[in-house]
Amino acid sequence: MPSASDPRPAIHVEDLSVTYRTSVERRPTLRSMIVRAGRRERYVHEIEAVKDVSFEVPRGSVLGVVGANGAGKSTLVRSIAGILPPTAGRVEVNGRVSTLLALGVGFNRRLTGRENVVLGGLAAGWSREELAAKYDDIVRFAELKKFMDLPMRMYSSGMYGRLAFSVAVNMDPDILLIDEALSVGDARFKRKSFRRMRKLCEADATVVLVSHALQSIKDLCDQVIWMHEGELRMWDEPDAVIEAYTEFLEVGEDAVTMEDV
Numbered sequence: 001m002p003s004a005s006d007p008r009p010a011i012h013v014e015d016l017s018v019t020y021r022t023s024v025e026r027r028p029t030l031r032s033m034i035v036r037a038g039r040r041e042r043y044v045h046e047i048e049a050v051k052d053v054s055f056e057v058p059r060g061s062v063l064g065v066v067g068a069n070g071a072g073k074s075t076l077v078r079s080i081a082g083i084l085p086p087t088a089g090r091v092e093v094n095g096r097v098s099t100l101l102a103l104g105v106g107f108n109r110r111l112t113g114r115e116n117v118v119l120g121g122l123a124a125g126w127s128r129e130e131l132a133a134k135y136d137d138i139v140r141f142a143e144l145k146k147f148m149d150l151p152m153r154m155y156s157s158g159m160y161g162r163l164a165f166s167v168a169v170n171m172d173p174d175i176l177l178i179d180e181a182l183s184v185g186d187a188r189f190k191r192k193s194f195r196r197m198r199k200l201c202e203a204d205a206t207v208v209l210v211s212h213a214l215q216s217i218k219d220l221c222d223q224v225i226w227m228h229e230g231e232l233r234m235w236d237e238p239d240a241v242i243e244a245y246t247e248f249l250e251v252g253e254d255a256v257t258m259e260d261v
């Protein structure tokens with residue numbers, strides 16, 4: 001675990017490129033169907049989702065990531081989380097990472113909330129005592145006491161997101177990666193989550209927050225990167241990046257204050 005005096009940035013991304021390679025079936029033509037007797041040709045489709053991106057995130061700060069759909073934000077975050085290996089370049093992460101990726105990742109919907117939390121805790125290496133102590137904190141923060149013994153398929157998406165967030169922050173991470181997952185919470189829970197994230201940062205944790213909620217990005221982040229077609233288009237203070245990004249989107253800054261919270 002890094003100490004407070006550790007001078008290294010929490011996250012250092014250097015010349016990172018991530019390419020998806022997918023084997024795709026070529027749409028058969030009548031001729032190829034006859035010639036190949038139904039055997040279809042395959043070819044490899046490549047998408048350069050992240051191209052030569054470099055930046056770093058100082059310990060104890062919040063980095064926002066904005067950009068259009070398909071810009072490469074989730075790919076970048078998955079790469080920082082160690083889920084996707086770099087095709088080129090490198091990612092250095094100094095600290096224990098807790099990830100809160102888009103909905104649908106992490107929990108098994110057939111299991112109850114309680115079972116999911118216990119499994120998650122055991123997977124994170126908690127002892128039974130730690131688990132017992134943290135379990136109550138997790139449930140209290142998520143405000144889901146009445147729902148913990150129901151299978152998670154009976155949860156609303158907001159409830160699912162609340163439990164996910166509560167587990168992630170109670171892991172006491174050095175680095176918290178959040179990809180869109182907060183967008184499902186209601187306004188009150190969102191505010192509560194933001195306060196909690198700030199508290200984590202005061203305790204020297206580092207947060208990476210991917211969101212289309214630009215007002216939240218403005219309120220919460222110390223610096224912001226704007227991803228555009230896999231490239232890092234801008235890396236600066238929140239106000240400057242959001243201004244340039246909203247201009248690019250042609251929605252105007254008014255849209256920033258209208259959306260979310």
Ligand SMILES: Nc1ncnc2c1ncn2[C@@H]1O[C@H](COP(=O)(O)OP(=O)(O)OP(=O)(O)O)[C@@H](O)[C@H]1O
Nearest residue numbers: 020022047049067068069070071072073074075076
């Ligand atoms: N598992 C995958 N296999 C192949 N291509 C993928 C995969 N995931 C994403 N891509 C492609 O990589 C590019 C970047 O996608 P990514 O999910 O990182 O975008 P994003 O910025 O997170 O978008 P959004 O705002 O919609 O969440 C897109 O062109 C997408 O089609």
Ligand SMILES: [Mg+2]
Nearest residue numbers: 073074075179
């Ligand atoms: Mg995404």
